[in-house]
Amino acid sequence: MPSPCAAIRVRDLDKTFRRPRNRVHTLKERALHPFRSGEYDEQHVLRGISFDVAQGEFFGIVGRNGSGKSTLLKCLAEIYRADAGRMYMAGRLAPFIELGVGFNPELTARENVLINGVMMGLTPREARARFDEIIAFAELEDFVDQKLKNYSSGMQVRLAFAVMVQADADVLLIDEVLAVGDAAFQQKCADTFYRMREEGTTIVLVTHAMPMVERFCHRAMLLHDGVVDAIGDPGEVARRYLELNFSGPTPDREALGLGTQGARIVDVWIDGPGAPRTHTLAHGEELALHVAIEALEPLAAPAIGVWLESEEHVRVFATSTDRGGGLGPLAAGERAQMTVRALNTLRTGHYGVGVSVSRASGGGELDALGRAADLIVYGGDHVGGLVDLQHRVELTASLEKAAR
Amino acid sequence: MSAAEVELPLAPGAREMHGPTALGAGWRRLFDLTWLLAVTDFRLSYFGSALGYVWSLVRPLLFFGVLYVVFTKVLQVGGGIPHYPAVLLLNIVLYNFFAEATGASVQSLVVREALVRKMHFPRMAVPLASVLTAAFNLMLNLVAVLIFVLASGVSPQLTWLLFPFVLLPLVAFAIGIAMILSSLYVRFRDVAPIWLVVSQLLFYGSPIIYTIDKLRERSATAAHLVMLNPLADLLEQARRWIVGPSAAGAVDAAGGPVHALAPLAVFLGLIALGFWLFLREAPHVAENL
Ligand SMILES: Nc1ncnc2c1ncn2[C@@H]1O[C@H](COP(=O)(O)OP(=O)(O)OP(=O)(O)O)[C@@H](O)[C@H]1O
Ligand SMILES: [Mg+2]
Numbered sequence: 266m267p268s269p270c271a272a273i274r275v276r277d278l279d280k281t282f283r284r285p286r287n288r289v290h291t292l293k294e295r296a297l298h299p300f301r302s303g304e305y306d307e308q309h310v311l312r313g314i315s316f317d318v319a320q321g322e323f324f325g326i327v328g329r330n331g332s333g334k335s336t337l338l339k340c341l342a343e344i345y346r347a348d349a350g351r352m353y354m355a356g357r358l359a360p361f362i363e364l365g366v367g368f369n370p371e372l373t374a375r376e377n378v379l380i381n382g383v384m385m386g387l388t389p390r391e392a393r394a395r396f397d398e399i400i401a402f403a404e405l406e407d408f409v410d411q412k413l414k415n416y417s418s419g420m421q422v423r424l425a426f427a428v429m430v431q432a433d434a435d436v437l438l439i440d441e442v443l444a445v446g447d448a449a450f451q452q453k454c455a456d457t458f459y460r461m462r463e464e465g466t467t468i469v470l471v472t473h474a475m476p477m478v479e480r481f482c483h484r485a486m487l488l489h490d491g492v493v494d495a496i497g498d499p500g501e502v503a504r505r506y507l508e509l510n511f512s513g514p515t516p517d518r519e520a521l522g523l524g525t526q527g528a529r530i531v532d533v534w535i536d537g538p539g540a541p542r543t544h545t546l547a548h549g550e551e552l553a554l555h556v557a558i559e560a561l562e563p564l565a566a567p568a569i570g571v572w573l574e575s576e577e578h579v580r581v582f583a584t585s586t587d588r589g590g591g592l593g594p595l596a597a598g599e600r601a602q603m604t605v606r607a608l609n610t611l612r613t614g615h616y617g618v619g620v621s622v623s624r625a626s627g628g629g630e631l632d633a634l635g636r637a638a639d640l641i642v643y644g645g646d647h648v649g650g651l652v653d654l655q656h657r658v659e660l661t662a663s664l665e666k667a668a669r
Numbered sequence: 670m671s672a673a674e675v676e677l678p679l680a681p682g683a684r685e686m687h688g689p690t691a692l693g694a695g696w697r698r699l700f701d702l703t704w705l706l707a708v709t710d711f712r713l714s715y716f717g718s719a720l721g722y723v724w725s726l727v728r729p730l731l732f733f734g735v736l737y738v739v740f741t742k743v744l745q746v747g748g749g750i751p752h753y754p755a756v757l758l759l760n761i762v763l764y765n766f767f768a769e770a771t772g773a774s775v776q777s778l779v780v781r782e783a784l785v786r787k788m789h790f791p792r793m794a795v796p797l798a799s800v801l802t803a804a805f806n807l808m809l810n811l812v813a814v815l816i817f818v819l820a821s822g823v824s825p826q827l828t829w830l831l832f833p834f835v836l837l838p839l840v841a842f843a844i845g846i847a848m849i850l851s852s853l854y855v856r857f858r859d860v861a862p863i864w865l866v867v868s869q870l871l872f873y874g875s876p877i878i879y880t881i882d883k884l885r886e887r888s889a890t891a892a893h894l895v896m897l898n899p900l901a902d903l904l905e906q907a908r909r910w911i912v913g914p915s916a917a918g919a920v921d922a923a924g925g926p927v928h929a930l931a932p933l934a935v936f937l938g939l940i941a942l943g944f945w946l947f948l949r950e951a952p953h954v955a956e957n958l
Contacts, residue, residue: 269677270677270678270679270680270681271676271677271678271679271680271683272680272683274679274683282956290857290858290859291857291858291859291860292853292857292860292863293859294728295857305696317676317677319677320680333751339786339955340688341686342788342789343686343687343688343689343789344786344787344788344789344954344955345688345689345783345955345956346687346688346689346952347688347809351685352685352686353679353683353684353685353686354683354684354686355680355681355682355683355684356680356682358789360788360789360790361788361789362787362788363787366783366784366787366788367783367784367788369709371711371713372713376709380705380709383701383702383705384702384784384788384790386698389699389701613816
């Protein structure tokens with residue numbers, strides 16, 4: 266459990282990358298244009314970042330591409346120099362930010378392990394002493410004397426992870442990895458992470474995988490536009506992260522040539538409990554899916570159909586206005602709204618909402634959107650199939666042997 | 670959500686972090702890493718091919734053979750120089766070390782980009798390792814030189830024991846130049862071709878195929894100019910200590926103790942410049958690569 270002491274303290278960290286506008290690449294250019302410097306394109310990547318990580322805490326950092334996560338990690342690891350701000354660190358910090366840094370494909374696993382161990386701060390003697398343990402952990406005993414270039418990428422990650430585990434660091438900074446191992450090794454990594462958590466290793470993990478954040482992290486932080494957008498409960502941070510990812514502009518329907526005759530879809534959105542217009546929803550929560558349409562001409566009995574599709578375009582669920590008794594006639598310019606309320610029994614994943622409007626139930630289509638809204642479901646990792654049907658499991662035990 | 674976090678007390682023993690540096694926190698780590706990088710490179714070059722060592726010897730020996738034939742048989746330059754073949758080989762091997770060390774250092778930081786960008790370590794380990802790898806090669810080549818020197822009839826003498834006092838300044842000079850080149854290359858990519866030309870010029874601008882006394886017989890100014898180059902002084906001193914008092918030695922070759930101060934100033938000045946440049950660039954190499 267995290268102790269009430271901070272292992273990492275960051276205050277008002279600032280980092281700006283300066284790229285000379287007319288970059289002088291060579292001494293020749295420098296000699297020809299001696300006064301050509303001074304103008305810089307500045308990119309303010311980190312703007313006053315402050316946070317603490319407690320000792321023994323598993324701390325996640327998330328954010329969209331280019332939000333400065335790697336830059337922050339490199340400042341923490343003393344690879345980049347920050348422009349302003351203060352950082353404090355307690356305990357031995359592992360010097361690398363990725364797995365397998367310094368691996369040489371031309372050398373054998375044996376040599377690489379010894380080299381990598383020393384790079385991580387072990388003495389050559391310690392590195393040799395731990396060699397067997399490392400290879401055993403990676404389960405690569407049969408491949409020790411094979412050159413690394415002949416390893417599969419999963420095997421390389423196993424080896425790198427095994428060396429990291431043996432590095433004896435109090436604080437680990439890790440920038441996106443671990444997705445390459447096979448299922449068995451991923452489980453081993455997960456077990457190791459839990460063990461390290463218990464042993465009090467402080468781990469800062471940068472990742473895009475929200476399930477990892479929710480599974481491992483005590484706390485998480487969301488970086489956005491160079492500032493801390495959210496920090497605290499991993500679930501909340503993950504939800505906010507997904508929201509940021511899918512809050513882009515809705516597709517322009519006119520450009521798609523839809524909804525110009527008869528009727529058009531005006532708005533599609535999802536409300537979660539206490540979260541209006543959300544894109545993320547926990548498994549087991551109530552959801553309300555809303556569709557608003559506008560009639561462009563008088564319609565006698567228009568119908569709206571909505572459906573949910575999985576990432577693999579499998580239709581998981583569909584319903585229509587028929588189930589609510591059917592829509593009445595609409596005058597030109599009149600709007601109607603349909604709301605579907607359901608219990609979210611979906612498995613963790615990314616779903617799309619599709620909507621169509623037709624002249625009459627089963628009649629010609631007036632407007633359709635294959636992906637009118639996104640729905641991200643989390644907290645449903647335990648669901649075996651796509652949907653958790655409402656069900657009950659009954660168990661009986663019997664002493665009689667089954668008949669052959 | 671980011672509001673009012675409860676401030677935790679900082680754990681005891683916490684230190685403030687200041688970013689990357691050339692030398693890092695401890696000499697021990699600088700030494701360990703330099704050694705590790707150099708040994709790895711050295712082994713890769715020798716065990717990559719079965720005859721690695723032979724090949725690395727063949728190059729200077731072949732070069733020596735060509736020069737030897739051209740300068741003694743065709744141009745008849747080496748005629749008046751005592752133990753010319755031995756001296757020529759020694760000079761080539763020493764120069765070879767310098768060219769190899771500095772040449773490899775130019776792009777060293779860029780070649781090790783993966784390491785520099787993803788690991789915290791004393792930056793100086795990278796160019797130092799380039800020099801150390803070349804020094805390993807030098808040691809192997811010197812064994813060949815020793816055999817050749819003995820075979821060509823130079824009698825062993827006490828001054829051979831002083832040879833490390835040529836080697837150490839030579840290595841120090843190579844380190845200084847390596848610092849200059851590796852830190853400049855991060856900003857200016859034409860340092861590589863420029864240095865290729867300069868090190869070629871240095872070959873002819875140092876008393877390798879000739880000696881300073883021979884040059885002075887033709888042009889005193891040229892001799893003075895050449896002796897400004899610290900390499901020239903080191904080679905002359907090596908010659909004196911290896912083949913004996915018939916050779917001038919650095920101080921006399923420079924034209925006396927006062928004149929010898931000039932190359933000494935160049936020597937110290939370039940090393941100081943190298944360290945100053947590298948210490949200044951080190952915190953920013955990772956992001957500027
Ligand atoms: N050495 C550098 N020189 C100039 N700009 C840089 C440098 N390193 C990073 N940047 C810029 O800083 C911004 C943040 O980059 P960073 O690598 O920290 O993003 P990230 O959050 O790790 O993204 P991702 O999720 O894709 O890994 C980017 O816009 C990038 O172009
Ligand atoms: Mg990144």
